[in-house]
Amino acid sequence: MSTTPSSPVTHADRFARAREAQSVALLEDYAELIGDLHAEMGEARVADIAARMGVAQPTATKAVSRLKREGLATSRPYRGVFLTDTGTALADRVRRRHRTVVSFLVAVGVPEDVAELDAEGIEHHVSDQTLSAFDRFLSAGTPED
Amino acid sequence: MSTTPSSPVTHADRFARAREAQSVALLEDYAELIGDLHAEMGEARVADIAARMGVAQPTATKAVSRLKREGLATSRPYRGVFLTDTGTALADRVRRRHRTVVSFLVAVGVPEDVAELDAEGIEHHVSDQTLSAFDRFLSAGTPED
């Protein structure tokens, strides 16, 4: 009664969604990073992935396995890691979303370094609809751009 | 140039912080929920906690154990769960932050239901500085309030 049981979206639903988002967050980050490494140095080595993510090398290896299992990346032993088309699309989408979130936070008065820090966590929970709102806010706020 | 590698705050640092935030996120949610249940029904039973969080009952029990271990809650077997002063303070802080985030999202054009959904994940990654910016934005945007 107190929880408006007739509501289509329950408290529990929201938590379930947040849990879901969190479970794909790391995959998104790894995919984006691999894309960045390819752009910056022409290839993505496990050692570089580990260094950039701030994790031990076996942790990066395990993450790559998960990416492969999800169809986002490919790799052969002792060679670099490559994104599949799906993985590349994901990386691009994540990168764009990240930039939008950071720009948006800065636009509403968050210091750049703080925006960069917070965006890393926030971005994974920003739905398409919210992202659109951010985009609209940005284009409305910078007509002289 | 896209990732400003010369920055004192590295890519890895940001991920570490996001990981940190995620590890306390659930504790925050459980604490807030227990506070809500006390406010709504005078007590917080494990069964209600589980139902609201959308998890099985043993999962809620385990979460309560963690809360107790962290000094946020107390409980005796087969009795309700109670927040400590620290837990209450945390719950209040989380609740206020949640409301601010939702209000802010709505203020920038996100539909209410979507704001509610996204806030559940976003709020845990909003730093004090970013929260202040949201507050400032809200008071600036509603001078007639």
Place this chain on the structure above:
DNA sequence: TTTGAAACATAGCCTTGGCTATGTGGCATG
């Protein structure tokens, strides 16, 4: 061509946060 260091893989362990199945305590009701 050998070899040694760096890069990578693998094994095995931990914690967290889910789950199901099953044991136990508390309390209302017959």
Place this chain on the structure above:
DNA sequence: CATGCCACATAGCCAAGGCTATGTTTCAAA
């Protein structure tokens, strides 16, 4: 006052995402 049901606890399992320690490849340099 007995007993059955519901609430809760406990045991044991799983996957994810960390870690260290230790094999295995690769490659460049001697």
